[in-house]
Amino acid sequence: MNSQEAQICHFPQKEHVLAVDVGYGYTKAVSAQGKRICFPSIFSSARDLPLAELSDGRTGHTVTIQREGLQTEHYFVGDLAVKEGRSVQYTLDDVKHKHPVHDVVLLTAVALLEPKANGKLMVGLPVDYYREQGQSLTHHIQNLSAMVSVNGGPETKIHFDDVMVYPQGAGALLVATDMPVEGIAALVDVGHKTTDCVALELGNGTSRPVQSMCISVEAGIVHLHQALAEEFIKLTGTRLPAVYTEQVLRTGRVWFRGRELDLSLFLTEARKVIARSIADRILAAWGDRADFVCRVYLAGGGVLELPELHKMLPGAVVITDPQFSNALGFLKAGVIKWCDDANSILARHKL
Numbered sequence: 071m072n073s074q075e076a077q078i079c080h081f082p083q084k085e086h087v088l089a090v091d092v093g094y095g096y097t098k099a100v101s102a103q104g105k106r107i108c109f110p111s112i113f114s115s116a117r118d119l120p121l122a123e124l125s126d127g128r129t130g131h132t133v134t135i136q137r138e139g140l141q142t143e144h145y146f147v148g149d150l151a152v153k154e155g156r157s158v159q160y161t162l163d164d165v166k167h168k169h170p171v172h173d174v175v176l177l178t179a180v181a182l183l184e185p186k187a188n189g190k191l192m193v194g195l196p197v198d199y200y201r202e203q204g205q206s207l208t209h210h211i212q213n214l215s216a217m218v219s220v221n222g223g224p225e226t227k228i229h230f231d232d233v234m235v236y237p238q239g240a241g242a243l244l245v246a247t248d249m250p251v252e253g254i255a256a257l258v259d260v261g262h263k264t265t266d267c268v269a270l271e272l273g274n275g276t277s278r279p280v281q282s283m284c285i286s287v288e289a290g291i292v293h294l295h296q297a298l299a300e301e302f303i304k305l306t307g308t309r310l311p312a313v314y315t316e317q318v319l320r321t322g323r324v325w326f327r328g329r330e331l332d333l334s335l336f337l338t339e340a341r342k343v344i345a346r347s348i349a350d351r352i353l354a355a356w357g358d359r360a361d362f363v364c365r366v367y368l369a370g371g372g373v374l375e376l377p378e379l380h381k382m383l384p385g386a387v388v389i390t391d392p393q394f395s396n397a398l399g400f401l402k403a404g405v406i407k408w409c410d411d412a413n414s415i416l417a418r419h420k421l
């Protein structure tokens with residue numbers, strides 16, 4: 071072994087571990103250096119806009135991607151695509167990584183996190199897709215290589231030396247605090263399209279997954295969006311443009327043809343119905359074991375949208391930082407796998 075190899079082994083690339091949770095709704099990304107990114111998993115082709123709009127990262131991102139042998143691609147990504155994009159693309163496909171959105175949001179997130187890194191990457195998949203798609207996603211990302219520039223910044227070469235895929239929900243469970251010493255602890259991750267559940271049986275200082283309780287339910291916040299869209303059409307005869315969805319969900323109101331529509335009562339009811347249907351489907355899938363769960367950790371951005379849910383699942387508590395919990399759990403798994411000094415890195419990040 072020459073001295074350079076020895077040095078590489080002795081000083082692992084701890085700063086290069088990244089975790090990206092490419093959700094159907096939002097892309098969440100964290101680095102071992104403590105940086106965080108979150109934006110809607112949406113893009114459109116870029117077009118000319120006033121410079122002030124382009125330079126402000128808070129309104130979304132302009133992204134240039136150059137893949138080998140292909141023409142340079144120019145995109146609006148995240149909020150900028152929602153606000154200004156035409157022919158916006160997002161995906162609800164079961165095999166997400168085969169849809170063009172996947173690579174565009176992944177490359178954008180990585181370029182925003184660590185412009186210099188050529189690193190090790192942790193990503194996730196819904197529990198039900200994990201076995202089928204885990205290998206194909208790993209190969210797909212290992213073959214991904216591009217020069218990327220975001221918000222007019224310098225071009226960065228992005229390629230990953232190592233990739234690991236982790237089940238969603240299991241990632242979030244890695245950052246749950248106050249785990250019971252015995253009994254079943256479950257985690258319910260309410261996402262945009264899917265709700266992922268994982269469960270562990272704890273006792274005698276060990277833990278084992280309860281396979282029959284590790285499931286994905288095809289239900290999430292997209293159903294609230296659909297209910298809102300249907301109600302808006304019923305009231306106005308017009309489609310609610312996507313750019314107003316978040317605003318209506320936050321305020322319950324929207325101006326339409328000189329009249330302010332109040333949808334807050336409708337939304338309160340719709341949230342209850344969707345929370346009830348998610349809880350019922352989880353409890354039905356868990357069957358008899360549901361009665362023996364001692365704690366349910368609630369994760370995913372969806373638990374912030376459905377506050378009723380915690381009353382419907384016995385022993386439920388909302389995890390700290392629920393929308394980032396999978397990304398943080400993936401980062402923790404990656405640091406443990408790839409870094410010699412994992413403990414000090416995890417302590418620094420309070421993981």
Ligand SMILES: Nc1ncnc2c1ncn2[C@@H]1O[C@H](COP(=O)(O)OP(=O)(O)OP(=O)(O)O)[C@@H](O)[C@H]1O
Pocket residue numbers: 092093094095096097260261262263264265290291292370371372373374375393
């Ligand atoms: N602070 C918040 N308050 C209310 N709702 C929120 C908040 N943050 C996120 N959400 C909502 O939570 C939903 C789910 O977010 P999350 O990022 O967990 O989904 P996802 O991971 O993209 O979806 P999936 O897991 O299905 O791929 C989003 O549709 C978003 O509208």
Ligand SMILES: [Mg+2]
Pocket residue numbers: 091093094238259260261262370396
């Ligand atoms: Mg998710």
